[in-house]
Amino acid sequence: MKRSSLMFTSGLLLAAMSITFAAGETSIDDRVTMSRQTAKQFMQSLKGELQAAMKAGGPVNALGVCHTKAMVITQQHSDAKGWRVARTSLKTRNPANAPDAWERSVLEKFDARKKAGEAPQTMEHHAVVEQGGKKVFRWMKAIPTQAVCLNCHGGDSVAPAVEAKLKQLYPTDQARGYAVGDIRGAFTITQPID
Ligand code: HEC
Secondary structure, X not given: OOHHHHHHHHHHHHHHHHHHHHOOOOOHHHHHHHHHHHHHHHHHHHHHHHHHHHHHHHHHHHXXXXXXXXXXXXXXXXXXXXXXXXXXXXXXXXXXXXXXXXXXXXXXHHHHHHHOOOOHHHOEEEEEEEEOOEEEEEEEEEEEOOHHHHHHHOOOOOOHHHHHHHHHHOOOOOOOOOOOOOEEEEXXXXXXXX
């Protein structure tokens, strides 16, 4: 190929690429990367609040802080992106976090994947699905249970004072009886596509 035609071909290629970018198409890989970053920031905000509240007044105090702040932080992260950013679980504490059908099936698959030997720390799933007649990108990432979580999500490890406050704040609480390494739930993100 002559040098001039090579330049012409690569010029066309560049033009085609810039049209794609101009149309604002975001690749699935980019959506996965953005979801990971957003979930990380979301987790850090929640963790920051939890750690500060535990330090200031132990688990009973932290429980009250989670109760008033968790959903506010969740909403802030959704608003900042224009996506739905949330946490869900097969056994929820706050019924507002209950999974929809798609999330439920992914959570069940996460549990099956863990049973088959996969580590929950890196467990993810994504898909493009139709929702209300529109295409959306959906992404979930498993949240493993750590030792600190057992203060409020364990079985016998939950102190009587925490137990009493849980009963008062969450009469339908199901998020108990977890052990370290169990999948406590998942981050869930929905990005509109068109
Ligand atoms: C101080 C008590 C406390 C500790 C410690 C705690 N949580 Fe929670 N957790 C809560 C409360 C309270 C809620 C409900 C918040 C709300 O009202 O939205 C909750 C909700 C959740 C949810 C949302 C789903 C649901 O059940 O409603 C997930 C997921 C979760 N916690 C995971 C964890 C993980 C993982 C850890 C450890 C890293 C942890 N939590 C530690 C009190 C706690």
